[in-house]
Amino acid sequence: MVEFAGWNMPVRYTSTIAEHMVVRQGVGFFDVSHMGEFVVTGDHAKDFVQYMIANDVEKLKEPNRALYTQFVNYEGGTVDDLLVYRRERDYLLVVNSANIDKDWQWLNRHLSLFPGVKIADESSATALIAVQGPKAIEVVKALVGADVEQLKSFQSRTDTVDGIKIGVARTGYTGEDGFEIFVHARDAVRLWELIEKKGQPFGIQPIGLGARDTLRLESCLPLYGHELDDSTSPIEAARGWTVKLDKGDFIGRDKLIEQKEKGLPKQLVGLVTEAQALPRQGYPIKLGNKEVGRVTSGSQGIFVGHPIALGFVKPELAQPGQNLAVEIRGTDVPARVVPLPFYKRNRTK
Amino acid sequence: MLSYPAELKYVKTHEYVRSESNGVAVIGITAFAADQLGDVTYVELPKAGAKFKKEDKFGVIESVKSVSDLFMPIGGEVVAVNERLSSEPELVNHDCYGEGWMIKVKVSNDSELKEALSADQYKEFVVE
Structure with missing residues (x-):
């Protein structure tokens, strides 16, 4: 076990190499409850999110859609990278655990520009379990029903399994097909055991932080603090396809436009x-x-x-x-x- | 369970020494060290003929997770190197005291081993 952003997390359950291969060829599940979750509410929640992120929140045309984006600072550097989920009545922002405090301050600093918008930090009440790999779909079908197959990449839905309310999103951080499942922290252990049971016929294995890192690296998914930081823009970090300079104003836009025009440092x-x-x-x-x-x-x-x-x-x-x-x-x-x-x-x- | 054979001597930098006949000793890393490193991907070892003092760095071991130096638990001249580790570094994980050995040295002064730990002492050291 290692301490990571205040959490005790296993680097590996068996071996990083074995766990990596299980996710590439079968299915693995990860406890990623350390991730931070902020909920944005209010009539102008969308405008606030739009102003804070580099991607275009208008792409989330209906609830239960998600996108990958970044908070950019005034110098064009990256405050954090995150997923934004549009839900029925609010927006859920899933941020990096090491940045929860920084993000919280950053968001609050700009909140007053959007009257009536509120943010809540639900990180400690929210657990997150990722099910990843080519057989992840089989496990999640066994968990919530065959129709989950219709869920496309970056779509989500809510379900109840064994009396536990969950949010199921077809997202991940491994380069494989997979799902991330949100659950209240009090039900996390039960859900973990349920996934383990439903996944057994498909050879599911628990995966540690070590393989999470080697999987994301092989797929070139950035890790904050490595490829992204306060002095590195998302465009420099090869995330330019998620930066929508023509969507209207957002923090950091001018600097990013300058980078595009003058060339990347x-x-x-x-x-x-x-x-x-x-x-x-x-x-x-x-x-x-x-x-x-x-x-x-x-x-x-x-x-x-x-x-x-x-x-x-x-x-x-x-x-x-x-x-x-x-x-x-x-x-x-x-x-x-x-x-x-x-x-x-x-x-x- | 990690094992620590009683016939070996151990040092706090996590190498072991097995004394053989005619003043030759086999050196490798302990089960604790191999477990901490995780999957070993690369072992950089000296050539036969190289001479080292006790506590000198004699090589590097690298796993998916991290990279560490290897230190001599005893001084001596390298007389043999486990060449298999260049293509099968995972032997260190599978059998650190057997097929995963690293070097054999002609020991310069076996009284240096007096300060080394017994299996029980080493076990106590690593559980702390």
């Missing part, structure tokens, strides 16, 4: 290295003898079968095929820029 790249030693966070990225960036996340790509890393370099060095090096404990190991992501699931079936 830095750009996220995927690197594949050619040595058994792994590239890790903080290791220098080099061109010849010159440091041109730093690794933000690195590990063995467990499914792809070779070391992988993310890091920032100048845009002119960010083209796939560019040869660079990562300095690993004093040795320059050849590295090549590759297209993102390292792993993409087969969606043909």
